[in-house]
Amino acid sequence: EEQVVESGGGLVQPGGSLRLSCAASGFTFSNFAMTWVRQAPGKGLEWVSAISGSGSSTYYAGSLKGRFTMSRDNSKNTLYLQMNSLRVEDAAVYYCAKNIGGHFFYYMDVWGTGTTVTVS
C-alpha cells in the first residue's frame, strides 16, 4: 500500500524554524514528484511547494519563496520541508502528498494525515 507519513510539527515562536519530514513507503519514491500542501485552522487548502523525483527541481508558492526550502533524500525515501522565519500565519496542518506519475506535479493521489505547526 502506498503511504506517506508526516512528522516534525510542533509549537515554535514567531521568527523560529522547523523542519518537517515525510516518510514514504509502498512505491518507488524517486520515480515521483512530491508536494506539500497546508491548511490553516478552518481554512481551505493552500499549495506550498513541489519537488521533482530526482530532487533537481523545486517549485514554491510565491508568498513563501525564500523562507521555505523543500528537499528529498531518495536513499531514505524521505521528503523534507525546512521552514524558516516562521510567522503566525504559517500555522497550519501540513500535508505531504505523492504526485501522480507522468503528470509533473499537477495532481496528488496519496496524502498523509498531516502534521500540525503552531506559531505562537
Next chain:
Amino acid sequence: QSALTQPASVSGSPGQSITISCSGTSSGVATSSLVSWYQQHPGKAPKLLIFEVNKRPSGVSNRFSGSKSGDTASLTISGLQTEDEADYFCCSYARTSTLLFGGGSRLTVL
C-alpha cells in the same frame, strides 16, 4: 495570486445531483486541462476525485464527474449519498509554475 472561485456552500437531497463550479478567469490559469478536484471530510486528509478535468483515479465512484467550459470547471456528483457530505476543492496549475486551490465548497446532504 487569487484562489480559484468556488461557491462557499452547496446542498442537495439524497439521490439528487449537484454541481460545484470553479472559476479561474482572474487567476492566470495557463491551460484548460490541468484541473483536479479533491474531497475532504472533517479532520481527514484530502482525497483526489478527478484529475485532468474529467479523469477518475482507480477506486473513485463514477458518481463523480468533471467537466470544463471556458474558464469554469465543474464537479458533478450524481445520486447524492449522505457520505458525500464533505468539503470539495478544485485545483489548477497556474502560469507561474504553481498550483492554485479554490476556496472550497461545503456540501450538505439534506
